[in-house]
Structure formats: structure tokens, C-alpha cells
Amino acid sequence: MGHFYRLLTAAALLAAGCATQQTGASAVLPAIAISAPASGNWIAAYTLPAPATELVFDRSPDASRTVDWKAPEGFEIIRTDAGERVRRRDGAAFSEVALSIPPVYRDLPKDYGPFSPFGDGGILTYTGRFFACGGPCVDYGWRMKLSAPGRSILMDGKVLSGAAEWLDGDSGRNIYIGETRTVETADFIAVIDNALPGAIRSQLAEQLPVYLHHFAERMGALPARPMLFASYDLAHRDGFGRQGGTLPGQVFVHFYGSAWPEQMAKPGFAEDLGWHFAHEAAHLYQRQTYAEDQTGAWIHEGGAEAFAALALRSTGQAEAANAIVAAAAGKCTAQLAGRSVHAALEAGVFDVAYTCGLRANLALDAELRRVAPKSDGLYSAWTAYRKRVEGRAATEEDFMATVASIGGEATTALLRAMVASSTPDFSF
Ligand SMILES: [Zn+2]
Numbered sequence: 001m002g003h004f005y006r007l008l009t010a011a012a013l014l015a016a017g018c019a020t021q022q023t024g025a026s027a028v029l030p031a032i033a034i035s036a037p038a039s040g041n042w043i044a045a046y047t048l049p050a051p052a053t054e055l056v057f058d059r060s061p062d063a064s065r066t067v068d069w070k071a072p073e074g075f076e077i078i079r080t081d082a083g084e085r086v087r088r089r090d091g092a093a094f095s096e097v098a099l100s101i102p103p104v105y106r107d108l109p110k111d112y113g114p115f116s117p118f119g120d121g122g123i124l125t126y127t128g129r130f131f132a133c134g135g136p137c138v139d140y141g142w143r144m145k146l147s148a149p150g151r152s153i154l155m156d157g158k159v160l161s162g163a164a165e166w167l168d169g170d171s172g173r174n175i176y177i178g179e180t181r182t183v184e185t186a187d188f189i190a191v192i193d194n195a196l197p198g199a200i201r202s203q204l205a206e207q208l209p210v211y212l213h214h215f216a217e218r219m220g221a222l223p224a225r226p227m228l229f230a231s232y233d234l235a236h237r238d239g240f241g242r243q244g245g246t247l248p249g250q251v252f253v254h255f256y257g258s259a260w261p262e263q264m265a266k267p268g269f270a271e272d273l274g275w276h277f278a279h280e281a282a283h284l285y286q287r288q289t290y291a292e293d294q295t296g297a298w299i300h301e302g303g304a305e306a307f308a309a310l311a312l313r314s315t316g317q318a319e320a321a322n323a324i325v326a327a328a329a330g331k332c333t334a335q336l337a338g339r340s341v342h343a344a345l346e347a348g349v350f351d352v353a354y355t356c357g358l359r360a361n362l363a364l365d366a367e368l369r370r371v372a373p374k375s376d377g378l379y380s381a382w383t384a385y386r387k388r389v390e391g392r393a394a395t396e397e398d399f400m401a402t403v404a405s406i407g408g409e410a411t412t413a414l415l416r417a418m419v420a421s422s423t424p425d426f427s428f
Helices: 005-019 198-219 260-264 269-286 294-313 318-336 341-346 352-371 377-389 396-420
Strands: 031-035 042-052 054-057 075-080 083-088 094-101 115-117 123-126 142-155 158-168 174-177 189-192 227-233 241-247 250-256
Touching (some): 042 054, 075 094, 174 227, 198 294, 241 269, 250 269, 269 318, 269 377, 294 318, 294 377, 294 396, 318 341, 341 352, 341 396, 352 377, 352 396
Parallel strands (some): 189 227
Antiparallel strands (some): 031 042, 054 083, 075 083, 115 123, 142 158, 142 174
């Protein structure tokens, strides 16, 4: 649980890449009007500029729309090999259809949760779940409307009353509907569920600005104040878990299921949660930079883990950070099971990106500070890496070249050995 966002990166990058082809008006892009009543199902009404024989969903990680979503009389939602779509039962073309959608959380494979209900009555919704086209999506740029009579809408840092209109695209965004009062500082805007235990709420409100400030000082301020959403739904009946994620300028975590009060009372929970948020905050400052290849995930996930360790260490939580680092070291060795980091990632043992990635990146940080004392270690590497790959997909080689530019070829050679050797030495 909780390490879900890692799998979203490829899809997110794909969508971002397609966005560069955006042409604005397109015969296949519908206008989408969403109505969100305070109770009962939501309605998403799609209006195509020209008739099409099917409405194809852009993100279709499973077949759950065919179960949860309801099409009107004469229409059906079906799953094909190429994903879910809406068709008329008689096969005729159509230009309008309205779908009925229960606003409930779903644990979607490799995708963001569509709805995250707050225990205090609010709800977070992920707009990418609504994206669809008259045929397979090629262009990205939807005219969206949201109506939530009598309720507040928080979108892109602004509070609106009852209605919103915007142009959406790329990987979409999260929008909050509800009356939870935001917690705001110069560095962030947060919506923290009032249903969360008070100790957790105050921990989040205190620690997050500290982490964000820590990263902003070392990796540069973000273009807009980031938003944090923390939702807590004990009423969720279908299992128990925590899903976290980031989208540009947004960090979110959803706790669901009735087992949480017991979990939250366990020793170490507060420290783990602080680490988790520091990790997610670090992703914001990585600014969606990551190596596309599966075997390069140790760079951005291990990097976010290392940034969490560095942030906790520099904000008076060294003991907690060191305990988590020590535990990760043991897990790394067990997960590698005699393989290299690359081989384990190739075999789909994704956790090594975190556990061994943490070790590799902490070792790299220390080595860069030793051989390039004027650098800021891993922070300098990431700032240079981001600039090197700006506007294009990154590869592991980009990261290696960046490390060489700061720490020299010898440092890169050690780093290469660390991820390629079946008996890696993470000490440098
Ligand atoms: Zn991550």
C-alpha cells in the first residue's frame, strides 16, 4: 500500500507527450459537463462536435466502469482489448450521452483513484477519469464544466462557489469539492480531512510546509503553490489501504477502510507518515522528471526516498530517518536475492527501486559531497539532471552523464557498478 504513484509515471508521461500535439478544436474531443450533487450519483454528460460510433475512455486501467458506471437506455459501456468505451446498442453514431457515476473510491491498477471521499463530507475527484474521445484519443484538451450546487470547489488553488469551467488535458488534475477549511502558508495550500485524528492532522500541517520549504530552498520554488489533499474514509467497505500520488503541483493521500485507527495507534506510524509525505513532496520538486525505462526507476523513486531521508535528518528527525534507512537496507538485500538492481527491476521486483534505490542515492549524495565539496550533493545532481532533460523524456544515461558532470567519471563508474552488480557495494 501507499507506493502506487510509482506506476503512474509512464502513463503520465505518455499523456504529457501527446499534449504537445494538442490542436484545440477537434472533431473527436467532447465537451464534458459533470454534475456533482451532494448525495447520489454524479452525471457526466458528453457532447461531441460531430457524431461518432463510440466514446473511448482515455485511461482504462481495468473494466470497473462497466460495473460502476451506468449508460442510459439504448447505450452500453463495454470493455474491449483496447479499453472501455460507450456505444449505442444499435451501433449508430451519436453526439450526446450522459453517464451515471457513483462517486466512490476504487483501487485502480496503475492509475489514480477516481474519487476520494473525505470522512468530513468533502470529496476529491480526479479529472483524468472522465477523459474520453469519439474514437481513440489523440488530442488532449477537453472543455470541462463542473456543477456542485451549494458547495465550494477548490481548483488550481482557487475557491469557487458551486460551479467551475476549465480546459483540461495532460494527465488531468484533482479537484476538491466540500467545506473543509484549507490550511495555507506561503509554501502550500492543504485540505486535511477533519475526520483524521487530531494528532495526524497537526503533524501534517506542521511538517509539510517544513519539507516543502526544505526542497524549495535546494531545488528551486515551484511555479505555483502546491496543493496537498489528505482524505480519510473509514466507511469504505471494500478493503483497507493507503493510496498516495502526485500530479503537477498536487500531492494527495487517501486512507480508506475501517482498520486505520488501529494502524495509526501503532508505534512508528507518525514517523512513517512524515517520511511518506517527504517522499511525495520530493516528487513535486523532481518536476515529473524520470527515466522512462523500468530499470531506471531507482533514480526517481530511490531519489525521492533519499530526499525524504535528507529532509527528515535536517529537520530534527534523524533518529526516525536512520531507522527507516536501516530497515530498507535489510529489505534491499532480501529483495535482490543475489541479483543486481537492474535484474531485479527487470524481473518486476519494483520495491528495489525504493529500498536499494534509497541506499544507492544516499551513497551518491555522500560521494558527491566528498569529491565535489562545493556541490549540494544529490540536490545539485537533480537540479542539473532536470535542466539537462527539460522538455524531453529522460533515460538512465542522462542521469549518469549528469553525475559525471558534477562528480567525475569515477563517481559514475561506482554508481553504474552499484546498480549492475549482483553483489553491490552501497557504501562507495
Ligand atoms: Zn514515489
